[in-house]
Amino acid sequence: MKYSASKENYLKAIFHLQYEQSIVTTNAVAASLNTKAASVSDMLRKLKAEKLLIYEKYRGFKLNTEGKKVAAQIIRKHRLWEYFLVEKLGFGWDEVHEMAEELEHASSKKMIDRLEEYLGYPQTDPHGDPIPDSNGKIKSYRQLNLLDLPLNKTVQVSAISEQTSGMLELLQHKNIRIGTKLEVRKKFPFDNSLELKIRNQAPITVSELVAKNILVKDDQA
Amino acid sequence: MKYSASKENYLKAIFHLQYEQSIVTTNAVAASLNTKAASVSDMLRKLKAEKLLIYEKYRGFKLNTEGKKVAAQIIRKHRLWEYFLVEKLGFGWDEVHEMAEELEHASSKKMIDRLEEYLGYPQTDPHGDPIPDSNGKIKSYRQLNLLDLPLNKTVQVSAISEQTSGMLELLQHKNIRIGTKLEVRKKFPFDNSLELKIRNQAPITVSELVAKNILVKDDQA
DNA sequence: AATTTAATTTAGACAAATCTAAAAAAAAGT
DNA sequence: ACTTTTTTTTAGATTTGTCTAAATTAAATT
Ligand SMILES: [Mn+2]
Ligand SMILES: [Mn+2]
Ligand SMILES: [Mn+2]
Ligand SMILES: [Mn+2]
Numbered sequence: 283m284k285y286s287a288s289k290e291n292y293l294k295a296i297f298h299l300q301y302e303q304s305i306v307t308t309n310a311v312a313a314s315l316n317t318k319a320a321s322v323s324d325m326l327r328k329l330k331a332e333k334l335l336i337y338e339k340y341r342g343f344k345l346n347t348e349g350k351k352v353a354a355q356i357i358r359k360h361r362l363w364e365y366f367l368v369e370k371l372g373f374g375w376d377e378v379h380e381m382a383e384e385l386e387h388a389s390s391k392k393m394i395d396r397l398e399e400y401l402g403y404p405q406t407d408p409h410g411d412p413i414p415d416s417n418g419k420i421k422s423y424r425q426l427n428l429l430d431l432p433l434n435k436t437v438q439v440s441a442i443s444e445q446t447s448g449m450l451e452l453l454q455h456k457n458i459r460i461g462t463k464l465e466v467r468k469k470f471p472f473d474n475s476l477e478l479k480i481r482n483q484a485p486i487t488v489s490e491l492v493a494k495n496i497l498v499k500d501d502q503a
Numbered sequence: 504m505k506y507s508a509s510k511e512n513y514l515k516a517i518f519h520l521q522y523e524q525s526i527v528t529t530n531a532v533a534a535s536l537n538t539k540a541a542s543v544s545d546m547l548r549k550l551k552a553e554k555l556l557i558y559e560k561y562r563g564f565k566l567n568t569e570g571k572k573v574a575a576q577i578i579r580k581h582r583l584w585e586y587f588l589v590e591k592l593g594f595g596w597d598e599v600h601e602m603a604e605e606l607e608h609a610s611s612k613k614m615i616d617r618l619e620e621y622l623g624y625p626q627t628d629p630h631g632d633p634i635p636d637s638n639g640k641i642k643s644y645r646q647l648n649l650l651d652l653p654l655n656k657t658v659q660v661s662a663i664s665e666q667t668s669g670m671l672e673l674l675q676h677k678n679i680r681i682g683t684k685l686e687v688r689k690k691f692p693f694d695n696s697l698e699l700k701i702r703n704q705a706p707i708t709v710s711e712l713v714a715k716n717i718l719v720k721d722d723q724a
Numbered sequence: 725a726a727t728t729t730a731a732t733t734t735a736g737a738c739a740a741a742t743c744t745a746a747a748a749a750a751a752a753g754t
Numbered sequence: 755a756c757t758t759t760t761t762t763t764t765a766g767a768t769t770t771g772t773c774t775a776a777a778t779t780a781a782a783t784t
Contacts, residue, residue, distance in 0.1 A: 288771065308732055321772055323733050328770090340732060340779055371617040384609040390602050396592040509741065529762055542742055544763050549740090561749055561762060 285332075287387040290356045291315060292325050293334065294386075296345055297353035302432045305342040354418035359394050360386040361407035361414075366397060368408040375408035428466060428476055428493035436465045437498035444495040456486050458496065506553075508608040511577045512536060513546050514555065517566055518574035523653050526563040575639035580615050581607040582628035582635075587618060589629040596629035649687060649697055649714035657686045658719035665716040677707050679717065 285293070295314045299306045308326070312319045326343060329335040334349035345353060363385040367378040395416055398404075405421065406412050414420045425440050439462045442449065453459065457480060467485060468477040474490035488496070506514070516535045520527045529547070533540045547564060550556040555570035566574060584606040588599040616637055626642065627633050635641045646661050660683045663670065674680065678701060688706055689698040695711035709717075
């Protein structure tokens with residue numbers, strides 16, 4: 283139940299990637315970890331052997347339940363340390379990622395639980411990302427704009443970043459307001475416009491500019 | 504200027520050993536790191552190539568100035584983290600060593616300097632060992648009893664742990680009191696008695712029992 | 725459908741850190 | 755001074771994680 287720092291970094295990278303796109307590719311991991319595709323292939327074989335990964339050659343891969351559990355613990359450590367560095371040591375939120383990247387590999391679970399208590403059970407890290415609890419459960423994900431959302435994931439509109447009258451008029455016409463549940467059905471790379479589906483309504487289309495200003499969070503109904 | 508965790512552990516072990524015995528042996532390091540003599544030999548070659556070590560084959564070795572500087576920074580990190588774990592997270596002093604053994608390898612110097620500030624510039628770790636400052640200078644070493652002292656090192660008596668009348672009578676007769684500067688000239692393994700030299704006085708002998716109860720610190724006159 | 729391009733995997737090499745077993749050197753004992 | 759024992763070093767393997775280059779598979783384009 284103890285993994286090398288390298289394996290932990292792979293697990294974490296895959297976890298983040300599969301949130302955005304439920305099947306993950308070798309090249310995506312290589313880019314995310316600044317390594318080479320060949321190295322990723324090598325590691326995939328090992329992670330599969332350790333039963334952390336669902337993987338068939340050439341078919342893409344994703345973490346299984348155990349893999350997600352392990353990844354969540356690493357992310358928990360990362361974010362709690364980031365919170366510590368900002369709130370206690372006075373670093374800016376833009377300075378702490380690299381330091382947390384090292385601290386997250388310290389293995390004591392008891393230490394992290396004590397740290398969490400000491401920090402007053404913060405809900406999110408300094409970047410607004412949620413901190414998984416001691417059991418690995420992640421309450422809600424950060425607010426994202428629609429452009430960054432994976433396809434076919436039901437979310438709830440949590441905020442509109444550009445609150446001009448023109449924007450509001452448009453949203454009203456399309457029946458979108460805070461709390462609306464929707465999913466992105468299709469992305470058109472040509473103009474980055476999106477096709478959205480709101481429950482019990484016909485699909486609608488929004489432009490890149492509009493999509494960027496619609497912030498959403500996980501639908502935790 | 505960035506060394507692997509493994510190399511840092513070797514540097515730290517050698518640093519501690521050479522405090523007690525200015526030339527260090529392969530077997531002593533192997534015992535201290537729970538590794539094999541062959542592995543130590545391998546590492547010595549590397550550390551010498553990196554100019555951290557004075558080493559001639561079969562002749563023993565010790566850290567050079569640079570090696571000591573690097574080691575002091577690792578010890579600084581180790582002890583500051585131990586202090587944090589005890590004072591902020593509420594661990595007992597007997598629980599923190601293993602955790603600090605991992606945290607000490609996080610590389611950011613800025614982080615450690617901020618941690619030190621946050622902790623209020625503690626002088627010693629939870630075990631009473633001194634914390635090197637940001638430049639690597641170690642103020643004074645921990646109180647040791649005479650049995651643990653290296654030969655020919657001038658120290659100052661800082662405390663007498665057994666304060667019985669019999670002990671005090673004996674010390675008075677031998678001219679030893681708090682503040683007395685002395686060094687151990689010889690150790691007799693037969694009965695663990697010691698020959699001591701006090702400045703401007705003839706050598707005197709103390710028994711194991713007496714030596715154990717004389718605590719000393721570095722002579723920082 | 726065939727061809728070209730892109731993505732992925734494998735083959736083979738390498739560096740770091742470790743080990744066991746054997747060789748070499750130093751220290752201790754006679 | 756020899757011999758024996760202990761310590762240290764070297765030789766040769768092994769594991770982990772990485773890489774480049776080549777082979778394979780899949781995807782995209784004609
Ligand atoms: Mn981060
Ligand atoms: Mn990391
Ligand atoms: Mn360590
Ligand atoms: Mn300590």
